[in-house]
Amino acid sequence: MATTQQIFKIDRTMRQSLNQHVAKCIWLTGLSGSGKSTLANLLEQELHDLGKRTYILDGDNIRQFLNADLGFSDEDRTENIRRIAHVARLMVDAGLIVIVAFISPFEKDRQLARSLFAKDDFFEIYIETPLEVCEQRDTKGLYAKARAHGLRNFTGIDSPYEAPSNPELILNTTQSLPAALVQKTLNYLGFK
Template identity: 60%
Template sequence: MTQQNLIWHPATITKKDRQKLNGHKSCALWLTGYSGSGKSTVANELDRQLHAMELQSYVLDGDNVRQGLNRDLGFSQNDRIENIRRVGEVAKLFVDSGVIVMTAFISPYQKDRNQVRELFDADEFFEIYIDCPLEVCETRDPKGLYQKARNGEICDFTGIDSPYEPPSSPDLTIDTVNFSVNEAAKEIVAFLKTENIF
């Protein structure tokens, strides 16, 4: 079946209907940064804080998604591009369902992040740069991946033998060197309030 044989089936219940039921707007928070920068940790703390506020939220984590939906993808440039494309489409579905979705993916290429942004309305997508220098991420090395990359046990590792392009103009920058996880999540909550998400 080709694309020309597909017709979008309109939903009876709209995104605005779901947002009204939830009592808040929905959006995608795209957390990007090096491995070990704190993306997943911050996303999960943010999820906890939003849940405590009785808001509908969910975390799409890079490692978790690669164990299911994207298990067929490796870490070549083309596979990374496809990984982000798929996650962008899934995040869009979450936003359509009325949920605040956080994505914790290295997503090293600015072009790919820009293409994901284009899937959303202007007030529904926020690129959040989890800013932590590579040398700090490497000292953290929570999964032991930097050491494996340095030892040549894994290749195409971001920051070692594969590039990372920091956001050129992120909607928000979070410093995970000088601020705690709790403080970082609170800063994002405050940002969401200024954007009138809730």
């Protein structure tokens, strides 16, 4: 059955006008333990303090509800990112600044996400943190489990992570403190 898109009177331009800011998708990608959730949380706090309407889509949280039916096979990871990219696009259409914090290990999936947005709506930020640092941070014990073969298809151990080929911004969490990286992000995006 073919579907048609409904056109409504209130559109993104009107929502952005009401919000008094432009909507964007800020896509944070990196290994587990790289600092994505920490940076997303700090970035949202700063944007909130600036009067911006925001929402964080975090991989751990989304997998508890919307994507609870997905595992960690390559196919499930691709579907995970496809779904969240569409949710993020809807949120941008709603006039929000959406911060997506997902490992999103495959370049093709991140490119699919980017393709859903206009050029100036999507900003890929690579949280560049070496695997050994992520393993040292291992607050959830996931790397230790993966190394002991108790956790299969773990990104960085027995499942690949493909670093972005052309992100808008690279943030290295071993060279700067999170607060400084958030300020760098705000400056890049034109909020400071």
